[in-house]
Amino acid sequence: MYRYDEIDRAILTDRVAEFREQATRRLAGLITEDQFKPIRLMNGLYLQLHAYMLRIAIPYGALTSAKLRKLAYIARTYDKGYGHFTTRTNLQLHWIKLRDAPDILEHLAEVELHSIQTSGNCIRNLTADPHAGATADEVDDPRVWAEAIRQWSTFHPEFSFLPRKFKIAVTAAATDRAAIKVYDIGLRLHRAEDGELGFEVLVGGGLGRTPYLGSTIRKHLPTRHLLSYLQAILRVYNRAGRRDNAWKARIKILVSSLGAEEFARQVEEEWEREPRDGVDLPDEELARIRAAFAPQGFETLPPVSAAFQSAKANDRAFARFARHNVKPHKVPGYAIVDVSLKAPGETPGDCSADQMDVVADLAERFSHDEVRVSYEQNLILPHVKLDDVPQVYAELEAAGLATPNIGLISDIIACPGLDYCALANARAIPIAQDIAKRFADPERAEVVGELKIKISGCINACGHHHVGHIGILGVDKKGEEFYQLTLGGSGAEDAEVGKMLGPALPADKVADAVEQLVEVYMRERAEGERFLDTFRRTGMSPFKEAVYADAR
Amino acid sequence: MTMKALTANRLDDGEAVFWMGGRWVDRFAEAQLWGDQDPDADAAEAHAKSELTQVVDAYLIDVIESEGGYAPLSYRERVRAMGPTNKLEHGKQAEGGASIEALVHAHGAARSTGRVNLIKRK
Ligand code: SF4
Numbered sequence: 001m002y003r004y005d006e007i008d009r010a011i012l013t014d015r016v017a018e019f020r021e022q023a024t025r026r027l028a029g030l031i032t033e034d035q036f037k038p039i040r041l042m043n044g045l046y047l048q049l050h051a052y053m054l055r056i057a058i059p060y061g062a063l064t065s066a067k068l069r070k071l072a073y074i075a076r077t078y079d080k081g082y083g084h085f086t087t088r089t090n091l092q093l094h095w096i097k098l099r100d101a102p103d104i105l106e107h108l109a110e111v112e113l114h115s116i117q118t119s120g121n122c123i124r125n126l127t128a129d130p131h132a133g134a135t136a137d138e139v140d141d142p143r144v145w146a147e148a149i150r151q152w153s154t155f156h157p158e159f160s161f162l163p164r165k166f167k168i169a170v171t172a173a174a175t176d177r178a179a180i181k182v183y184d185i186g187l188r189l190h191r192a193e194d195g196e197l198g199f200e201v202l203v204g205g206g207l208g209r210t211p212y213l214g215s216t217i218r219k220h221l222p223t224r225h226l227l228s229y230l231q232a233i234l235r236v237y238n239r240a241g242r243r244d245n246a247w248k249a250r251i252k253i254l255v256s257s258l259g260a261e262e263f264a265r266q267v268e269e270e271w272e273r274e275p276r277d278g279v280d281l282p283d284e285e286l287a288r289i290r291a292a293f294a295p296q297g298f299e300t301l302p303p304v305s306a307a308f309q310s311a312k313a314n315d316r317a318f319a320r321f322a323r324h325n326v327k328p329h330k331v332p333g334y335a336i337v338d339v340s341l342k343a344p345g346e347t348p349g350d351c352s353a354d355q356m357d358v359v360a361d362l363a364e365r366f367s368h369d370e371v372r373v374s375y376e377q378n379l380i381l382p383h384v385k386l387d388d389v390p391q392v393y394a395e396l397e398a399a400g401l402a403t404p405n406i407g408l409i410s411d412i413i414a415c416p417g418l419d420y421c422a423l424a425n426a427r428a429i430p431i432a433q434d435i436a437k438r439f440a441d442p443e444r445a446e447v448v449g450e451l452k453i454k455i456s457g458c459i460n461a462c463g464h465h466h467v468g469h470i471g472i473l474g475v476d477k478k479g480e481e482f483y484q485l486t487l488g489g490s491g492a493e494d495a496e497v498g499k500m501l502g503p504a505l506p507a508d509k510v511a512d513a514v515e516q517l518v519e520v521y522m523r524e525r526a527e528g529e530r531f532l533d534t535f536r537r538t539g540m541s542p543f544k545e546a547v548y549a550d551a552r
Numbered sequence: 553m554t555m556k557a558l559t560a561n562r563l564d565d566g567e568a569v570f571w572m573g574g575r576w577v578d579r580f581a582e583a584q585l586w587g588d589q590d591p592d593a594d595a596a597e598a599h600a601k602s603e604l605t606q607v608v609d610a611y612l613i614d615v616i617e618s619e620g621g622y623a624p625l626s627y628r629e630r631v632r633a634m635g636p637t638n639k640l641e642h643g644k645q646a647e648g649g650a651s652i653e654a655l656v657h658a659h660g661a662a663r664s665t666g667r668v669n670l671i672k673r674k
Contacts, residue, residue: 418631
């Protein structure tokens with residue numbers, strides 16, 4: 001795990017002192033809200049329905065036990081004892097007081113955390129594959145590059161006033177666990193035929209009012225040129241992106257209006273024009289960052305663990321957990337363990353301070369001190385010995401964190417929606433709770449198989465509804481909460497934007513509709529097909545007929 | 553009949569608050585209500601917008617009758633006056649009582665209507 005150097009630490013200390021001064025002046029009435037609002041937003045402090053909300057950046061979703069314990073401490077001391085992990089792998093605290101915010105930021109700085117670049121038209125907190133450094137599926141550790149981009153983009157003066165916010169995601173695996181196709185820039189590390197490591201560069205993905213999947217503008221960018229190439233993309237966008245209309249200011253609109261080819265041409269031209277040496281990462285610096293992520297402390301173990309096998313044979317519940325929440329690790333004898341924040345009936349992504357402490361302890365004892373946050377709003381213990389998985393499972397189970405539902409129908413993404421968010425049209429959380437309760441029986445959920453439901457409370461699409469196998473969007477129809485369903489979306493490597501099912505449904509009909517959709521799938525599915533596969537084969541009609549049969 | 557109330561978030565802790573004859577109160581049940589056309593409502597709003605140390609984002613909301621009490625017309629405003637519906641132990645609803653029941657059982661707009669002089673919050 002990368003550790004801050006003196007420069008990083010000094011930046012954070014100064015920033016906290018500066019914000020403390022600004023907040024004090026605001027509370028004394030020496031500056032107006034209009035003057036203060038951009039300042040508090042730059043420090044991650046939003047005003048929501050019930051209180052201030054603090055958004056804490058978790059760069060590429062990577063936490064240590066010390067960081068997670070600090071988050072638990074803050075949630076317990078300054079909030080109501082819980083936090084909400086988001087699809088951007090940030091943590092949001094929903095009950096923050098302005099007068100406490102400087103102290104909270106000071107606590108965060110102690111463990112190298114902050115809320116910088118969680119708001120505003122800058123390059124935001126990076127996301128990366130949460131299985132980085134653990135999955136056998138990757139060609140390199142994407143955190144190395146994510147960290148390089150983090151350092152390069154932090155307070156980048158040229159890119160601190162972009163037309164709109166800017167989000168970058170990185171993966172190095174064939175399986176896309178970072179949703180790179182719905183990012184302003186998506187980076188996929190791969191090896192060319194001659195073995196050279198490089199990035200496939202995708203630009204112009206994004207959800208919101210006009211969803212687009214990113215277009216590949218370069219198939220293979222040698223890794224050493226990453227930063228100069230990013231700079232060229234940002235420069236073209238900064239120059240030509242629209243600033244007259246916030247809805248049309250994201251890079252996706254520019255890429256779609258120019259066409260990906262023309263956009264790529266302009267980027268290449270910009271990239272060729274400038275010397276790259278001052279921007280691209282020097283080899284020594286890359287080596288320094290890389291060293292921070294070098295695999296450490298792995299033991300040489302047999303690939304099969306007798307303890308793990310016998311627990312699976314003797315405990316059906318554990319066997320189910322092993323099927324859905326335990327993933328192969330690149331080191332023999334180790335596993336990646338998914339910690340579900342989706343117990344049916346609970347709020348997706350919510351984690352109590354006590355639960356954070358449990359996960360932090362498990363990370364320290366069993367997972368090389370590391371925890372990851374996934375954009376699907378779950379936590380991950382990336383390096384657990386297979387021998388230890390039964391013990392980890394037992395402790396997760398005792399804390400309500402062992403729901404065996406990763407990737408299943410009750411593993412629902414939901415944004416905070418109208419229960420908290422000032423921008424919402426409708427609630428998202430209760431809809432998720434209704435659906436998850438219907439499929440709370442783990443046997444039933446398992447029979448249904450992989451099915452990703454994603455819910456947003458408004459068109460800003462924080463809940464990624466466009467790329468849900470079943471997407472649900474809250475709308476305000478004549479003053480009531482209604483929900484627009486889409487089918488066939490995917491945020492993974494087979495990314496696609498979902499298609500509208502039909503007229504929006506009232507809140508109390510959504511869970512029924514999901515059951516009907518599942519019934520159609522169970523009836524129609526061919527051997528081995530996921531919900532998404534069946535939908536892609538049959539098209540909309542059988543699903544539409546089932547849900548709207550009564551209406552005709 | 554539609555009435556009006558003045559709401560805002562308190563500056564120092566962000567709590568949703570309501571105007572009552574010169575001060576801000578936490579409970580919607582204690583909020584001052586004005587008739588639909590009462591110019592005093594606009595005067596109170598203008599005053600709230602001009603001061604610097606008490607609240608932020610003051611605006612008028614539409615209020616309707618519900619179960620013998622009153623409730624904001626907009627669902628969004630009822631959530632502000634109650635608390636999040638996923639955690640009934642949090643927010644103002646935790647204390648319960650008839651005035652909270654009136655909010656729970658009211659019917660009306662989700663978001664777009666019921667906020668007078670709708671402000672854009674981004
Ligand atoms: S999608 Fe809308 S309602 Fe949900 S968190 Fe984002 S802005 Fe708020």
